[in-house]
Every structure is written in structure tokens, then in C-alpha cells.
Amino acid sequence: MPVKIAVDAAGGDHYPNHPVQGAIDAVNADGDLHILLVGPEPLVSETLREKGYDGDRISVIEAPEVIGMEDSVGAIKTKPNSSIMVGLGLHAKGHCDAFVSAGHTGVLLAASAVVLGRLPGVMRPTISSVYPTVKGFRLMVDVGANLEVKPEMLLQFAIMGEVYAATEMGIHNPRVGLLNVGEEEEKGTETIRAAHALLKSRPNFVGNIEGRDILGGHADVYVCDGLVGNLILKFGESIPEAMQQLIGAAIATQGLAAEQVKPVMGVLKQAFAPFDYQAVGGVPFLGVNGVSFVGHGGSSPLAIQNMIMRAASMVSNHVNEKIVAALA
């Protein structure tokens, strides 16, 4: 089935280069994919030419305004001709099936909610993120969209997360866990205790998950407020660099020879691979009436390509229809 994805060609630290290259790699990898590159037309068209793309599955859509990291959420009003607003507008009008961007997360979330609206029954759209564990990737929701939550919102995060994990991550009958300070159901804030009571009626709820059980993959969908999720997500992303520093210091102290260092590095490279965001590409806003993904500002072409593929998969698998059915 042909899928058409709008890609923000003016988002992230390396535009237009990385979004354009990611788009080219995506259409080369998937023959059903059509891409609308949204951004300042002369710049984007020239980049596309420079890279030697001459096919007909990538079009350029003019959007002269650029939203940078220094912009605030107010940009959704003050920059109506930005790539984010034009791209989401195309999606809302049905001219494409999804929008992906490595741009300003806060602006993207607000713009997605405003331009696309919410799915029926959804209290608040949320950002989820895949999370590396020793058992492979799991899902964490929310990771920063909703810093303060109601118990019913946490229940909805769980349900939306379940649908995404089952449909897009290949996790059969995903187990839901509630991040908390202890395993006992009376632990936690009033909000968390009330959410626990709501979640308890669901057969796949495995209870509270403590901090020490996250990396072990003790649940498939970790439910939390956006403050906790954002801190733990970014903390997890920082593990490889911190460990590499500590390991580098240990190698220096122990005076290892070059032939001893080589296997150490080979092993570490493989062990840290699950923490590489490029494999994931980007994360979806769940609960909006459309498919909208956001990636790291520093996204490589490979990360952009993977984000495009994931958005296409979410479209093909009718994830939003499944979410609406699950919430009903």
C-alpha cells in the first residue's frame, strides 16, 4: 500500500542535509513510500539535486519559515509558514499520512495537538519512547508531554502504550507496569495510588515497577508522568558515554596493551548498541488524530530514515484505529 509521509526538511541540527538524505534512503529502501520534503524550497530542492536524487517519489513543498530551538511554543501562532505548521497542515487536510520531524519537541507536540486534534476519547496526547533493557526495547510513556497527570491519564497512557507495543514493537500481550517507589500498591503519591487502582482491573497489569527493575525489562510498557519519564529517558541515553569514560579511565589505570583493549572495545560496542537512538529514529505522539513523530535534534540520516519507516508502519498497521477501539 503506498504511504505518503511529510518530512520536516528544516528541523533538527543538520537540516536540510540529514532530512533530505534520510528521505532519499527511505524511498530507496521502500518502494511504496512517497515523501513530501517540507521546508524553504530553493534550499531543499538544491540539496536534493546535489545528492543526485532524480526520482518521482520525493516532492518539495515550500515552507519559508524556520522554527529553531530558541523558539517557544508560541511559534505555532507566529510562524504559520514554518515546515512544522505546513507539514502538519498537509497531514490534517489528508494530503499525506504522517509527519515526521527532528525539530523542537515542545513546538511539535503543541502543533500536533492543535493542528491534528485528539483521537476520540483521548484526554491528553502523550509522547512515548522505546527504552533499552536487557530484554530488548520496551516502551515508556509519558516521556515529557504531560509533567502533571491525573490517574485516568496514566490509565490511557497504559492503553495507548499497549496498542503501540503490540502492533509496532512485536511484543505479544504487553505487560504494563507503573513506575513507583515501591512494589506495594499503597506506595506512591495519591495520583499513582489511584492509577494503580484503575490499572488493577486490566489483566496485563503487573503492578508497580521500581527504578531498579526498569533496565531488567520487568514490564513491556512503563507508565509514568512526563517528569519522571523524561528524566529516566535522558538518564538512560547518557549511560554509554558515562560508562565509556569510566571504562577509559580503568583502561588507562590498568595500562592495558593495544591487543587487550581491542576485545574490550568490541564487547562494549555490542553491549551499548541497544542504547543507540539511531536504531529507533524517533518516537510517536500517541493520542493525536494523525501520525506525528519527533526525533533527536542531532538525528543522523539513518535516524531520520528509521523514523520515516516507523511512521509508515504505524500508518499501515492502523494503530490509531486500534487505540480508539481500545479506549472505547
Next chain:
Amino acid sequence: MPVKIAVDAAGGDHYPNHPVQGAIDAVNADGDLHILLVGPEPLVSETLREKGYDGDRISVIEAPEVIGMEDSVGAIKTKPNSSIMVGLGLHAKGHCDAFVSAGHTGVLLAASAVVLGRLPGVMRPTISSVYPTVKGFRLMVDVGANLEVKPEMLLQFAIMGEVYAATEMGIHNPRVGLLNVGEEEEKGTETIRAAHALLKSRPNFVGNIEGRDILGGHADVYVCDGLVGNLILKFGESIPEAMQQLIGAAIATQGLAAEQVKPVMGVLKQAFAPFDYQAVGGVPFLGVNGVSFVGHGGSSPLAIQNMIMRAASMVSNHVNEKIVAALA
């Protein structure tokens, strides 16, 4: 200066063995230390004899009731003759300078607050914890005592943490950072934004700290609510085991020879050393009118010994007087 510490001989997973051994090792290491071992007297005395201790710097105090992990905070009422209540009572009456325990954290916190009371000016006692970073140990406060906080409480956590880090951790002029979802001061919940405004007037406040900057040691005292702190503390503690699993899998996949594996293990052992809780021993309740430490339930004798030493240091360095002065 002689210091007398009451040690919970009926707390933790390995009582009376580990507390008794830790106490013996502590008095052997520090000639100024006197210890009161608080617990079921016949059992504790016999353990002391079995271990061959025949000095006069350890006494046994009878406390027949045992508070286990299955107990609730209500045990502070229903078990007045427990080691926790008897030990803290001795401290409150001035018969010793501190109380340390590897027992039930929730009970210990409540009992410390009730039996010892608060230091003048303190809104809420807090649990802080040292936290491993690539720059060495830093302090995180709160890590579970106060799940819901007011901005003024976060300010007090910062001030108490500063005093502890400067006095007990040898960190000159400690930098304070506020855990948050972004660096900008308008980020975060209403409570966090208000705390940011309060902290801004302090010269050593370095602003918001994101999850990715915790392991890098971007501040010396990380301030947060107890839900965030508890989850991040336990998450951090789980890193070595998770990495060992991932690294073990990588070694197996790559089919390394024994002589290649050995340097890998040597390097990892050193790199993970900062994450070993035994070196820390235990963490203080700050803000109570006394010195009260809690250690891991699984504390080894070495961990108990280190907790005793840290409590003695906090007494000798007059940390509480400094906290009162700093809050005034």
C-alpha cells in the same frame, strides 16, 4: 573525641550477623568509637561472643521486638520495644550520638522524625543519597522521603544537601542543580519553576539539570522530589547488573578466548566500582534533630562498618549545627 553510636542489631536481611560484625570492624578501625548493639539481647550477645569480641567498647542493649520488611509504618506505635524505637530513644535521651540501621526505611524515617523531632526551621526531614558520577560521588536529595513537595522544601533540601556535601563529602562550595525536563528556567511543573525562582538567589545554584547530565556530574547536589530521586537512585544502582548481562551476552556472541575475557572483566570491575553501595554504607536522614542513617537491607559487614563511620563523622563535624545555621 569519643563518639557513641547505637547500631540496629535486628535490622536488615542478615541480622544479627552483619550488624555485629560491622560493629566489631568499626571499633577495631577507630579507637574513639563506642557502640551500643540494640536488639534481642541473648541472640546479640551470643553472636558477639561467637565472633570472639571481648573488648569493652561494644555493649548490648535489650530490644526484644523485631521490625521486619513486612511491617508498616504503624510499627512505631505497635512495637515500642523494637531495636529501632529503643535505639532512637537512647539517642533522643542523649545516651548516644547517633543511630544506624539496615532496617525498614519507611519505619526508620517515620521513627526518626517522631522520636528525634526536626531541627529548628526544617519543614520536612529528607533522605539524601550519595550518587555515582564520572566525577565521583555526588549527592541527591530527596530520594524517597517526600514524594510530593513544596518549592520551599526543595530550597531546604538544597541547603541541607550543600552543608552535607561540603562537610562530609569534601566537596568545596558544592554546586546545586535542580532536576528538570529542560535547562530553561520556564521548564517543569509549577512547583519546580517556583523552586527554581527561590534557588536563583543562591550563588552556587547552577540551574536545571536534565537526566542526561546526572551521570556526568554537572552539579554536586541534585535536588528533586522523592519520587524522581528514588526512581533515579534505584535505576542507577541497577546499571552494573544490566551492563554485565549485556556485556556477558556480547562476550558469548563474539566467542572471546579466556585470555581476552580477563582484561575485559578487570576493566569492568574498576569501572563499576563507583556503583557499589558498600563503599557508601548508608545515607543520612537530614533535618532530624539527631544523626540517623539507613543502609540497604542487604548490607554487608563492610557496608555497616562504613555507615557507622559516616555517622560518627557527621557527629564530629557538627553537621546539624551547620544546617541550622545555614537555614536561619
